Amino acid sequence: MMKELIEYIAKSLVDDPDSVQVTEVEGEQTSVLELKVAKEDLGKVIGKQGRTARAMRTILGAASTKARKRAVLEILE
Template structure:
């Protein structure tokens, strides 16, 4: 999941070298934290949160396949 979020974020931002993705795994849920540069936060969130919602949808579908729930936290 961490690699998936990293690849998507790198395609969207202007400063891909500043992306930091951390994953905290639990027994039933994983929390994935995506940290990007301040000037790239708008590109990750998108208009009215549409891009962030799309990323979370992809993450939800991928995590359902491995039978583990994942939550994405975006940090600016």
């Protein structure tokens, strides 16, 4: 569920939605979501002073609290 959420948000932000990839690495108590976008779309996902990335992490935090599992978002270059 969280993977799809991040994928949906990222695809809405970028110019090249086909290049959006979200990989979920599941641990016992924490899931790491790795977000990869086209190089030219990296700025759109991070946002000014990291605001967009912070907002995505906040939404992910709320969703993971509901799912009772910790999730971390990593944006790969």
